[in-house]
Amino acid sequence: xxxxxxxTIDTASGNLRLRGTLDIYHVQQAKQQLEQALAGNAPAAxxxxxxxxxxxxxxxxLRQLEEKHRIKIAHSKxxxxxxxKLVAKADMTLPKPKKPKPAWKKWLMGLGKQTVAFYQSxxxxxxxxxxACVTFSRSVLSPKHLRFTDIMHHIGETxxxxxxxxxxxxxxxxxxxxxxxxxxxxxxxxxxLTVNLVAISVLREMGVLLTAIMVAGRSGSxxxxxxxxxxxxxxxxxxxVIGIKPFEVLVMPRLIALIITLPLxxxxxxxxxxxxxxxxxxxxxxxxxxxxxxxxxxxxxxxxFLVGMIKAPVFAFLIATVGCIHGMRVSxxxxxxxxxxxxxxxxxIFLVLGTDALFSVxxxxxxx
Amino acid sequence: MKKDIIVSIEGLVNRFGKQIVHDGVxxxxxxxxxxxxxxxxxxxxxxxLKSIVGLRKPDAGEVTIEGKAIGDITPAESxxxxxxxxxxxxxxxxxxxxxxxxxxxxxxxxxxxKEQRMIAQLKIAMVGxxxxxxxxxxxxxxxxxxxxxxxARALALDPDxxxxxxxxxxxxxxxxxxxxxxxxxxxxSLGATIVMVTHDLDSLFGxxxxxxxxxxxxxxxxxxxxLLKNKQPWIQEYFHGPRGRAAAMASKEKSHGNG
Numbered sequence: 079x080x081x082x083x084x085x086t087i088d089t090a091s092g093n094l095r096l097r098g099t100l101d102i103y104h105v106q107q108a109k110q111q112l113e114q115a116l117a118g119n120a121p122a123a124x125x126x127x128x129x130x131x132x133x134x135x136x137x138x139x140l141r142q143l144e145e146k147h148r149i150k151i152a153h154s155k156x157x158x159x160x161x162x163k164l165v166a167k168a169d170m171t172l173p174k175p176k177k178p179k180p181a182w183k184k185w186l187m188g189l190g191k192q193t194v195a196f197y198q199s200x201x202x203x204x205x206x207x208x209x210a211c212v213t214f215s216r217s218v219l220s221p222k223h224l225r226f227t228d229i230m231h232h233i234g235e236t237x238x239x240x241x242x243x244x245x246x247x248x249x250x251x252x253x254x255x256x257x258x259x260x261x262x263x264x265x266x267x268x269x270x271l272t273v274n275l276v277a278i279s280v281l282r283e284m285g286v287l288l289t290a291i292m293v294a295g296r297s298g299s300x301x302x303x304x305x306x307x308x309x310x311x312x313x314x315x316x317x318x319v320i321g322i323k324p325f326e327v328l329v330m331p332r333l334i335a336l337i338i339t340l341p342l343x344x345x346x347x348x349x350x351x352x353x354x355x356x357x358x359x360x361x362x363x364x365x366x367x368x369x370x371x372x373x374x375x376x377x378x379x380x381x382x383f384l385v386g387m388i389k390a391p392v393f394a395f396l397i398a399t400v401g402c403i404h405g406m407r408v409s410x411x412x413x414x415x416x417x418x419x420x421x422x423x424x425x426x427i428f429l430v431l432g433t434d435a436l437f438s439v440x441x442x443x444x445x446x
Numbered sequence: 447m448k449k450d451i452i453v454s455i456e457g458l459v460n461r462f463g464k465q466i467v468h469d470g471v472x473x474x475x476x477x478x479x480x481x482x483x484x485x486x487x488x489x490x491x492x493x494x495l496k497s498i499v500g501l502r503k504p505d506a507g508e509v510t511i512e513g514k515a516i517g518d519i520t521p522a523e524s525x526x527x528x529x530x531x532x533x534x535x536x537x538x539x540x541x542x543x544x545x546x547x548x549x550x551x552x553x554x555x556x557x558x559x560k561e562q563r564m565i566a567q568l569k570i571a572m573v574g575x576x577x578x579x580x581x582x583x584x585x586x587x588x589x590x591x592x593x594x595x596x597x598a599r600a601l602a603l604d605p606d607x608x609x610x611x612x613x614x615x616x617x618x619x620x621x622x623x624x625x626x627x628x629x630x631x632x633x634x635s636l637g638a639t640i641v642m643v644t645h646d647l648d649s650l651f652g653x654x655x656x657x658x659x660x661x662x663x664x665x666x667x668x669x670x671x672x673l674l675k676n677k678q679p680w681i682q683e684y685f686h687g688p689r690g691r692a693a694a695m696a697s698k699e700k701s702h703g704n705g
Contacts, residue, residue, distance in 0.1 A: 106556065
């Protein structure tokens with residue numbers, strides 16, 4: 079016999095005879111029909127022998143009706159008996175949900191937690207700094223601990239692989255700066271000053287800042303994810319048991335590599351930025367490239383270049399430190415890798431921008 | 447109609463690059479039985495399971511479930527037809543256990559929220575978890591509880607077939623045999639067909655009606671007493687090694703005790 083689709087109730091005789099399927103997809107409809115049928119003069123029993131399919135949800139409904147209307151469920155199949163036994167056995171008493179805390183209390187608790195977390199991460203950062211200094215000075219004294227191959231590997235990953243994206247980005251920034259400069263300065267008849275604008279802002283700020291932001295997104299996040307995954311897979315613990323300091327093999331090579339590569343990348347970004355400015359000057363204000371170079375030499379001093387370059391290793395230190403700290407903070411689960419990676423990029427960029435602002439104030443006071 | 451064929455696999459071929467994992471695997475699963483898929487490490491047990499449920503497109507061959515080719519089964523149909531318990535549980539970590547179980551209900555039925563919650567609670571009780579588990583997150587559960595909660599999610603829509611990928615791996619012997627018991631109970635009371643990949647000889651002898659053994663990229667499928675007499679060298683070694691003998695003995699004693 080082919081199962082009739084849907085669910086029907088046959089009320090012809092004294093009993094309710096159910097036919098068709100009583101499963102999760104029909105239970106809603108069945109519930110309404112059965113409640114209706116049971117609302118009038120109550121029949122003696124519900125006969126479910128005619129059902130072609132009954133699942134746990136259907137059995138649960140029948141059991142609830144049995145209790146509510148004190149009606150007998152009649153069936154002849156042993157497998158239905160098993161099913162009812164299973165449903166009857168199920169302890170479905172829900173524990174009372176806890177009273178939610180009032181909003182102000184939640185806010186206050188959140189504030190407290192964040193304050194403590196901030197305090198703890200400040201301590202963590204300081205401790206990390208100290209450890210980095212100690213490990214570094216020890217490595218210098220015995221270069222065996224310097225992990226030269228690892229450093230080279232990370233220089234390749236964070237530096238050489240980043241050259242195309244960094245140079246392209248620097249070129250495009252110069253294009254944008256030149257366009258804006260010309261648009262603003264032309265009404266004053268000072269469009270020739272665009273050269274000053276592009277050269278000085280690329281050398282002092284844009285080159286190093288955008289390179290640092292790009293590297294934070296590219297390599298800082300990679301540091302966190304790499305170390306984080308190693309933590310999840312207990313590789314970091316394994317290192318410790320073997321007697322190798324995780325700090326020495328995981329953190330130091332990355333830190334040293336980035337301190338070497340970020341200034342080099344910044345230098346390339348500066349060159350490409352100046353080059354981009356030159357190309358745009360040729361197009362927008364009709365200055366030949368050779369005279370553009372001449373102008374740059376006059377307006378931009380060595381100081382401007384050095385102001386930009388001196389910031390690069392500091393930013394590199396911040397990015398690598400933040401990336402590694404967050405990697406080490408990963409605990410147990412895979413989703414904490416994702417969370418820490420996001421936090422690492424956000425914190426690294428924030429720190430870079432904050433430090434850059436400090437540098438600006440400092441250089442202003444020093445009159446550079 | 448009771449013992450008809452529910453899953454059939456015909457000439458299945460799976461390869462990774464040049465390496466052939468399955469070379470013409472064919473077997474059928476009857477309604478209501480428990481089949482254990484066994485094989486050495488790297489013999490492609492999980493790959494076979496993935497091809498059967500349609501997560502991996504085989505390089506050749508055909509899988510039909512309830513007479514329908516796996517490729518033609520819509521997502522809603524497949525959800526109603528079979529549930530899968532993944533090796534690591536695969537519970538969604540951002541949701542509570544109850545919400546994990548309610549996800550298929552929310553997607554494929556139009557039951558009101560209250561009913562869904564009740565059904566989730568029923569499934570939690572069915573797999574032998576305490577009621578308060580529903581409000582917990584997967585990260586708060588032990589390994590055995592994760593497997594049970596994941597089984598509860600696989601059972602959410604009362605599917606006809608359950609595929610279990612190493613359900614007892616990573617469980618201590620007590621939790622493992624309790625899980626075997628649970629699988630057996632569900633098979634009896636729900637009439638569900640169960641296909642499980644397993645490494646565990648105890649659960650193979652304890653719950654499975656038949657075993658499908660992957661040897662030489664093909665399948666040998668038979669009842670356990672007959673497989674014990676099989677002369678194929680790998681199967682011989684598998685069942686007559688020290689662990690195989692112990693498990694076979696234990697199951698024999700048990701059936702004698704019961705009978």
